[in-house]
Amino acid sequence: EKKHKVTIVGSGNWGSTIAKIVAENTRANKDVFEEDVQMWVFEEDVTIAKDSKHYDESIGDAPQKLTHVINKYHENVKYLPGITLPSNIIANPSLVDAVQDSSILIFNLPHQFIRNVCNQIRGKILPFARGISCIKGVNVSDDGVSLFSEWIGDGLSIYVGALSGANIASEIAAEKWSETTIAYDPPPMDNSRAPTPRSQSPGLTMTVTEPPADMQHRDARGRKSKTKLTPVPAEYPPLDHACFHSLFHRPYFHVEMVSDVAGVSLGGALKNIVALAAGFVDGRGWGDNAKAAVMRIGLMEMVKFGKEFFGETVHTATFTESSAGVADLITSCSGGRNFRCARKAVEKGITVDEVEKQDLNGQKLQGTSTAFEVNSFLTARGLEKDYPLLTAVNAILLGKASVDDIPSLVSDTERKQ
């Protein structure tokens, strides 16, 4: 039987953390996965700080390739400093080479770069590969709004699920306990495959089910997907919930598997806009009550957005009960980068973009661009007043409103039972 080869597409703060988790699990489940994990790194030169344990007098401040440094010291000194990565992570500067022959592709990079990445690997991956998107954002185009998992899947002609949760990377990299949610709702042809003997209890009779006549996959709006999927060959272990659970679950990273791809993806995207609002009111010195108000209104708008645009498949409980919903909202409004940068911007009287450049050492905020993209989508449909908090955040970022306007801008929000 063949094993699944895994590639992480991306190597930032969260990309490197997910690579660590996945590489620990491929090592622990060598019967299902190839032990080595490819990690595509957007190559750049780095200098190793004098106080780093990897500082080498003979090299000094001379720039070195980030991939070389990761493979030599097993540390991403720029995006996840101080964390030792498993030695079975192979940093690769060639995107096409990194994804070659991989049956599991994990997309984990800031959403602004994913289009370029997909363009480079289209037609160069295994046709039966399956993916998981860890990207927090939504894809907005003239046609409307779509989920990155589906947009990547359609572009590459593969099925892609979504991982999202209350997951501040630095805490998880330090192996502090957290939860996450993985939405994976594969086409019937993947589900229909019989479990392999390995995953069965001894003595259980194995029934081999034929793929159903209708193998058509349905998207997050319940429509028949245009993408023609290639079934996973029978000699590979099934790519099902159990498989992805074993790839991501760690004692310090607890995974819940669900099927609501829209709810999980929208939770991760929209909470970033709410976290900016939480930073704004905190930076203004209004305290915890104002922050809680912003979180309450934000959660309502997240649910409304999901119901209005993905109502065919989305579950309200994903927003109100899962790690990808309310828990991510809380953690992001407590210590996330969007929250921290927005708070500092108000305190210092500078823009969020300026704080991002000054403080994040190349890490990227997702909330600022998502606020703009979601606003364009709502404005094009005359719906911006129905989402007063999401609209207010964009107006503040563009300098068209101030933090002091937030209470009056959101005061019409009614609570519907």
Ligand code: NAD
């Ligand atoms: P990051 O914020 O650390 O971004 C830096 C990464 O972007 C680096 O790997 C860099 O090489 C890459 N990059 C820069 N320019 C590029 C280019 N032109 N093309 C391709 N890549 C380029 O990234 P991250 O924290 O790994 O975030 C990835 C996704 O995960 C985001 O959608 C984010 O919202 C989400 N996320 C982040 C966290 C977190 O705590 N960091 C937690 C959960 C989810």
Ligand code: 13P
């Ligand atoms: P930030 O990108 O705002 O740091 O949020 C991280 C995150 O998604 C926590 O779950």
